[in-house]
Amino acid sequence: MRDRLTRIVDWVRRVGPCRCSLDRAPYNTGLPMLHTADPNLRNVAIIAHVDHGKTTLVDSLLAYCGAMTLDRNESDCVLDSDPLERERGITITSKNCAVTYRPTSGPHAGETCRINIIDTPGHADFGGEVERVLKMADGVLLLVDAFEGPMPQTRFVLGKALELDHPIIVVVNKCDRPNARVEEVVNEVFDLLVALSASDERLDFQTIYASGRDGWTSLDDEVQDGDMKPLLDTIMDHLPAPVGYADVPLQMLIASQDYSPYAGRIAIGRIVAGALSAGQAVTVCQEGGNRTARAQKVFRFKDLGRVPAELVSVGDLCAVEGIGEFEIGDTIACPEQPNAIARIAVDEPTLHMLFRINDSPNGGRSGTFVTSRQIDDRLQRELRSNLALRVEPGETADEFRVSGRGLLHLGILLENMRREGYELTVGRPQVIEKDIDDVRCEPIEMLTIDVDEAHVGAAMELLGTRGGEVQQLEQRGDRMHIECEMPARGLIGLRSHMLTATGGEAVMYHCFQRYAPVRSMAFRRSNGVLVATADGTAKTYSMLNLSQRGVLFVEPQEVIYAGQIVGENSRDNDLGVNIVKGKAFSNVRESTKEATVVLKASRNINLEAGLEYIQDDELVEITPDAIRLRKRVLSETQRKKDARDQRIAAAGPRH
């Protein structure tokens, strides 16, 4: 018996949780068929490109099942609960929730069914988050905007779902849009599945037409009315119930986490084998070795929250309190047979940045955490939940090389740190190159741009200057849709230029595609900067004069230090300026009448704009109350000396 159990556990461990499906039972292992854990349970992840309406649809499902009341006049999604998510209108971390549903027809009529729902972020930079939570699901809802159709991130997340062989329900969402192209979009999804080499079974997908915002779903593309019942029925009828062995030692894969000020860290994951009861002694299998602990409280997901459970069985998702420190990817197992499940692997980062202490003259004025040790601790904490992040030591003890999936990925981390009271300076984002077969390669991204016809020329020209290769150009409604392959390097700073070139009309997204040999192309900002040469407060008198030379980034009376970037020069060279000089007073009465002059508005530099703007010799200073740009070397004399040395070195030795 023990031998059989060991074989079963070994098998589950080898293939991982997502291979445990009825049709791929381990026949050739001589083991019995896996049995269904709970026939009325479903675990479903919602995946899509950014803004295709995932969270809005989950909100509607929760409201329909009575988990909450929905205020349709409220534009924010209830599930996007983090302040930063509400501010930006995007999902940053995936969320677990569950609905209880009683079908009135079909095989489950009259039974109480439970559906665990995992809402995922759609932005490409949070792709790592999607990759790991997909392991908790048995099937996916692939949402596609009825106008936009499949976009780069649709391809990425669908590829990940196919890798795990998850059954798919395609939800054509936003069918209420006046320019919806429902039939074409379904065909495009089919083509995408073919391009991703999906099996015949996956190509035979069920389609639902929906408007998550208006709260209806339908099996017929002609019917634009109803409620969420068709979708819930389709989930129950077309997605499999979880399967697994209940009578084997416990294995739970930690795929996510939460935090409570009372209970500390909470592990969230799926019971892959066996069952977990509250108060049970467990072993946490970690990379560095095993550790015994007690699962003090165990919770099931219910509505928007969690409810305590005595026992959670195989196939279910749960949250566990009181097991102490853990990492995402660890396994909670039973102490008698502590077998770890293969760790969750996510794609590599594509961008890195230098994080360093804030050593500018203004440093330490508004932040609480300013030392390199505090920054290091915070980054180490982030690593536990942010699987796509990497942190390596920099050249000095005050620097860290932080790598992530994109500018937004690292930008959100910096914004969170800033709000928590950290101060730091960061360098220019750099793409991560790698050697493949002795050839230096750089990441290439797939960029899509939707723009009105009048601005196509300007958009294409800009793409050309940044190394973009247009793959497709087609008319969609009254707009043009451009698909283009572009080195990730060319994307840094592209958004603001694209918006300027297209009069704010362009909507663009990008997603990692592949690595390709480095193309020798350097992008420099076309304008130089105005750099302060003295400490003090910015004076309106100087600002009036300087506004002739370019656009200023600072406000009157702002505290300035020498080496701070105070504006953009209208020419291509950097210019030292004295912005702190006031008007000299004298005893002589001026004969000219004071004229009323109006100072041009300054350009507001936010965190992401700052990161996209700076060059290699510049830094963004991030404090809880300000974002400033500065030169890495603050002294003008030193900068000139360094530039001269560089010129001499570049010219080579004299003969």
Ligand SMILES: Nc1nc2c(ncn2[C@@H]2O[C@H](COP(=O)(O)OP(=O)(O)OP(=O)(O)O)[C@@H](O)[C@H]2O)c(=O)[nH]1
């Ligand atoms: N017309 C229309 N708009 C919708 C519908 N569903 C969502 N939206 C709008 O689309 C925008 C994005 O909705 P979200 O639910 O936040 O999209 P999401 O896919 O969760 O976005 P991320 O999590 O950031 O990837 C919001 O402005 C919604 O109001 C719909 O059915 N019809």
Ligand SMILES: [Mg+2]
């Ligand atoms: Mg969302």
